[in-house]
Amino acid sequence: MDDALLEVLVEHHNKGDHAQNGWKPHVYTHAIRNVKDKCNKDITKDNISGRMRTLDHHYEVVSKILSQSGFGWDWTNNRLSMDSDDVWDKYVEESKEIKSYKTKVIKNWESICIIYSKDHANGEGAKTCAEIAAEPLEEPIEVSPEVAPKRQRTGDAILCMLGDMKKDLVDAFKTTEPIPLPKVTTPAEILDALRLIPDLAEEDMLRCYGKLVLNDRLFQALKELPITMRKTWLLMLP
Template sequence: MEHVLADVLRDQRNLGNKGDGNWKAVAYSTATQILSKRFGVHLMADNIKNHFKLWRTWYGIVSDILSQSGFDWDSTKYMITVENEIAWNEYVKSHEEAKQFRFKVIPNWDDIVDPCAKDKATGLGAENALDADDIMSKEANEEEAIPS
């Protein structure tokens, strides 16, 4: 069911039914209809919303773990691998929510990554107030240097 949900969400995103990190009502409605019919279950939009929220949570936690040195993803076992137990124990001291993922098998990880990765801000290209001030100063100096 999760693979079908991921396919539906991918299609809905490609149709433009996701913007600013949020799915449009039609995306939830379509997913509800397709999954209900395909699997003979009664689903509501809230079921889809809650499941996607779970995926986003998992994605955030697991991708943060994988961004740390010494942790990797085993695509055959569908789980996080840890090179050093001491490093893992130190990590979970400050990231309590990560503990549950030490031996968790997530066979649909690729399905989770696709719709969730675009929702998580990476900070790449972000600027702080000092950066913005520097840029504005440079622009002002360039304008002054241009003869009228």
């Protein structure tokens, strides 16, 4: 179910469809419809918000672990990898609350990184790994087919309806809209994408960074490749 949900959220994240406290109303509508079509499950906006809080926790904890020496990401088994058990034991001495993450399987890690990599504070407002791991996590969405889905609150329903109306109105006037300027990829986005590539040495990362910031088309081509092929492709560039 996460596959269908994150597919929609990544799409709308790239379109900038964020609201102050989450997503624009039509994003929830699209996600609910996609999960229903692909998984035959009825979910609500509350289900989506709860699941996103859980994934947010996972990103906060795991990204901080990955920033430490000796840790990496196992793309095959969707979990943390580490140089040795000693590396993990030493790390959890200061953050014992995150012990479960040693073997926790987190699928769709690349999509989670895309959605959350820009959303976390780096200053005084940022939480520690211990604080994040100590908070209760919601379980994945499971809606019994025998139980009727929770009725959407009137306010939420109106917001969703207004979001759809706005989208329809925008589509109707597209022919009169000025041609939008192409989106320019920021250096921070390029650096985030390079950091996701397994086993890419720092020297190679800097060399590739220098090429990609000068050629946005190369960066777009990189994003279309599977994560396991990106390192080889980058190192083949002249």
